[in-house]
Amino acid sequence: MDNPTESAEEVGVGPWPGGPENWPDDPKYDRQLLAEGDRRNVLDQYRYWTLEAIVADLDEHRRGFHIAIENVDHDFNIGSIVRTANAMGASSVHIVGRRRWNRRGAMVTDRYMHVTHHESPEQFGQWCKEVGVPVIGIDNVPGSVPLEGETLPPRAMLVFGSEASGLSEQMQALCENICFITQHGSTRSMNVGHAAAIAMWAWNQAEDSRRA
Structure with a gap:
């Protein structure tokens, strides 16, 4: 052969x-x-x-959403999320917490993105306030609502927590809304990289409907 x-x-x-x-x-x-x-x-x-x-x-065609990832334990999913953000047209990427992250999964797509680091959720929240972009958390925490039932705003910061612990309490406090993805199996949660892809796709679907 x-x-x-x-x-x-x-x-x-x-x-x-x-x-x-x-x-x-x-x-x-x-x-x-x-x-x-x-x-x-x-x-x-x-x-x-x-x-x-x-x-x-x-830069002339980026969409109105941004993404943020809490980097509390060098989550290997961050690279995958950044790669999806590039594919989905995110305006910018924000790494909150540890500055270093595993870029292997990004497949060098981070070079085409505007990546900003924030030392803490508080610093990140100040940036969002100054820019005027609402923070929408993606996590299945108490008080969260189904993503499929929400209309995501035209400008939004979609924030994702670590694979192990999800959104920190400090990050949750910054969120205008927190959405979860409805599941029908036995596991409590799905991979954060997959959840991020679904959330970014959902935002784009909402935006395309607004433009139709």
């Missing part, structure tokens, strides 16, 4: 066809990528673009 790695389709595109004499002269194109090919995990419309050009274009 042939080695499967040899027959696997290569990701991305190779060097720009025709050589340097056919390269586009637009400054948004990266000369090294034009020469060597672009194997990054980006949409086809961004092939060969510089990182800075992609970020600038994303």
